[in-house]
Amino acid sequence: MSVAEIDTKCLCCICEASSSCNANVACRKSYFGGYRCGPLSILWHYWADAGAPKLEGDEHLPSEIAFENCVEEIYCAVQTVRNYITKFKNGTTADCNSDGKVDCEDYVQMHILGGYNCSQSKVDTDPRFSKFFNCLKSNKAS
Structure with a gap:
């Protein structure tokens, strides 16, 4: 399976929605639930669903440490998001907003709500x- 090509502007808006794209955001217990880490506010199970990518040299570390190291580093975090979207973008529930196409708006719903239930009405x-939508309007991401 090839990894999802997600427009850079789309990724930037997902990052903006997640943490105001703060590259210094550490792992923390989130108001939205769970233990979220890094500028893309990634949960451990999200990272695991994305294939648990690791930084070079972290292959033998315990998964909890490899998770934090990866998702706090922007390139590994972006790879995690790409892997995660790839896992869900061709599924029957990939059109999260039911508009007939799978695009950036669906990707953010997958990212925030999860690929298993991205059509929830929390938008x-x-x-x-x-x-996210303010960023999308100002940047015209697709």
Whole structure:
């Protein structure tokens, strides 16, 4: 399976929605639930679903440490998001917003809500989505 090609502007808006793209964000217990890490606010099970990518040299570390090291480093975190989207983008639930196409808006829903239930109706109430859509409008990501 080839890894999803996600437009850079789309990734930037996902990052903006996740942490205001703060590269210095450490792992923390999140208001939105779970233990989230890095500028893309990635959960451990998300990282595991993405194939648990690791930084070079981290192959033999315990998974908890390899997870934190990866998702706190922007390139590994982006690879995690690409892997995760690849896993879900061709599934029957990939069109999260039911608009007939799978695009950046679906990717952010997969990222925030999870690939297993991305059509949940939290888009109107979760502040991360308004940050994403504001970024999307200003950058015209696709």
